[in-house]
Each structure stands twice: as structure tokens, then as C-alpha cells.
Amino acid sequence: MLDLQPSAPATREGALHIVFRGGKLVTDPRSPTPCVLSHTELHVQGWRVLREQFVGAWSGEPVFAVEIEADDEIDELRFQTGSLYQLIGRVDDSLFTATGRAAQLLDWQRDHSFCGRCGNAMGPADNGRAMGCPSCQTTLYPRIAPCVIVLVTRGRELLLARNARFPRPMYSTLAGFIEPGESAEDTLRREVREEVGVEVGSLRYFSSQPWPFPNQLMLGFFAEYESGELTPDGEEISEAGFYVPEALPPVPPPASIAGQLIRHHCATHR
């Protein structure tokens, strides 16, 4: 369980640390919880803390996100460095969420080192939950980017599309960022129209998922096909088709909301 407590404990003793170096996650592959390291471990390794953020409490333990100096040595016999992606399906969902939150907080802190309004150096504000400018009093909180992700259905059939950027043949739902001034529903209809050229009718909300690549909040919907001929845009979407639950192409894993939308539809339309 991840609990986003309002403030950090006074002491680091007993706290867990999610460590990054140069934006890469440091993991201990022998541990059942490879992405969290103890306070003692951090000291033993002699790493120097460049930036730190309080993440919250995971399984009742306080967790800090720590960026160490880019030239700190990492014992390659002991640790690995890599992307957050490697954790998907390998650790508990709540631990993945904590690690994603850690990465986002450190990125946000780095990107708000200086005030965008007056150029002065910024520092922690509002108990570390914000970055504040002492010169012009601007206070900035972490931002997330809301996205809509939609499984278009036609009766039992599912519309699955291959993203032109996917390295492997993987067929998924459609998704897009919410633009300023749009509702989630506006975005959904626009993205479906732009990416595959069809119109959708009734919409149904499914669930949401924070997706730290880099800072999205995915809002998952089902939408019923209404009209139009499938015409992939050729840029974002290279192929799209309607599939029946019994004959699906390779789809995303259940850890992603796309995988959950697809599995939910299939389970209810056997």
C-alpha cells in the first residue's frame, strides 16, 4: 500500500530509498523489492545525494526518492541501472506506483530549479510539496499530464491499433493527451477521429492509472463505434482493425490500463 502522507519524517533512520543516477533507476536484482534500498545501504555505498524528495509511506515505511551524483560509482556486481519499464509486472503495483512517483518528483524538482517567471533559484516550499521562488513568490506544484485511453468496441469486437512507434508487433487501444480547453470526452472523440477516422457514440468510464512515462494520468474509457471506415492516420497508427475476443493479436500486459480494458471487454463478451 502506498500512502501519500503530507510530510516527511524528521529522521531518515529506517527509511527506504528509491535511488536514481542520471535519471536511471538503481536496482538490487537479488532483492524481492529490487527498487527500494535501505538507509544503511545508501551510506555503505558512499553515494552523495544530489536531490531528495519524500515519496510517502509504502507498506508503512517512509520512502524517499534520491538522485545521486552522476559520477558516483555503482557496484555492477551488486546493482543494475535501467528504466522504470523493467519493473512492470515484476513488482507489486503499489511499489511500481511509488517508484513512478519517485521518478516524477525528482524530474519535477530538477526542472524547477529556476523560476520560469523571474529566473531566480527556487527551493522547497509548502513542506517540500512545492518549489517556491523567494524573489517573486511563485509557487509551483508537481504537474501531471492527463491523457485519455480508449477501447473502441463494436458489439463483441474490439478496435486494436498498432502504433507506428512500437518496436514489436503489439496491438493496443487508442490514446492521446488532453489539450487545454478540452474535456476528456472531447479528447476521446478527437483522438479516435484523428487516429483511425471513425466516430464513436456512447462512452463509458472504466478507471484511471498513473503512468510515469514521464508523467501521465491515463483516464480509461470504453466507446461504442458509431460510424466511419477505419483509416489509420499512417503517422501515429500504422494498422488498425476490429478483432473478436477469441482471436486477438499480441496485446499489452495486464499491468497497463490498455491491457485491463482489453481483458475486461473480452471477459464480459465471451
Ligand SMILES: [Zn+2]
Ligand atoms: Zn521568481
